[in-house]
Amino acid sequence: MDKIGIFYGTEKGMTAAMAQVMYRVLGDEIADEPVNVNRATVPGLLQYKALILGVPSYGVGELPGRTTGSDEGNWEEFLFRLDEADLSGKRVALFGLGNQQKYYDRFASSLIHLYQYVRAYGAEVIGDWSTEGYHFTRSHSVIDNRFVGLVLDHHNQPEMTKDRIITWLGQVKPGLLEKLAHA
Template identity: 45%
Template sequence: MAKVGIFFGSDTGKTRKVAKLIHEAFGSDAVAAPVNINKASIQDLLEYDALILGTPTLGDGQLPGLDCECQAESWAEFVPDLECADLSGKTVALFGLGDQQGYPDAFVDALGELFDIVSDAGASVVGSWPSSGYEFNSSNALDGDDFVGLVLDQDNQPELTAERVATWVAAIKPQLL
């Protein structure tokens, strides 16, 4: 079985596409194909030594399915299991999608929420990402001057996605494999 699992939540399919880009960038049999979180169990995640978890931010900063109208492909039903899981000894890298122009006051807030959940469950989180190159007012995904994971804006900066993914994967690969 693969050593690194990639799991994502999505509402429009953009996060799924990014998860596939990340998988391709690894170019290794040690990384499993991405799985939608609504098709996974907590046991599926616990089978891996390392995890890559991704989410879009919806509305005023929620994870998909939490306090919003999204029903399909969401984190909503999975979060309680994740909050109760023991992720001690697991290394986790996070990525998040957001819209810095449409939601500058809650830019990638769901990424910050996911970070809090996995950190509280004992995971070691790697893969911070610089906040330079983005224009926003506020984000719960900031830790100092850096985001807690890779941040992508497919609405306003899609041309930067491939380069950002490649750079981030090169940085996290040694920490996850």
């Protein structure tokens, strides 16, 4: 596929809304409409060489799904279907949501699970993000003092959301497009 695929899991619609913002910023010339993983197929995801994947924060820093109380299927169920898939040759940028005031001790920790899964399946992950400007005590999604992907706290810092998305997309877009050029 010659476009960037955007896939997300969502509970209350916020991750879907952020995926839509990213899609609009990138434009439909280089990105396809975002797809909820509860409606996605494995072949649908595997057709892309460059992906943006988004995860809500849910449970106690767990991967969202039915075992964490999700009403619909989410990343847990999708990744179970993806089991044994080969993501080598794919370049993936990740984003996650969180609430740093309410969950300061596990802020955006669901993101690390998605990161670990896609890396274990062979994907190259790009787009780590600074922890500056956030106020939390702990996040499992921090490696070497940086988030493993873009983290958005639209509940407590809505005024920063769009700028963070635009800045992050500016950082990951060249790497994602480079992958498309070599597809």
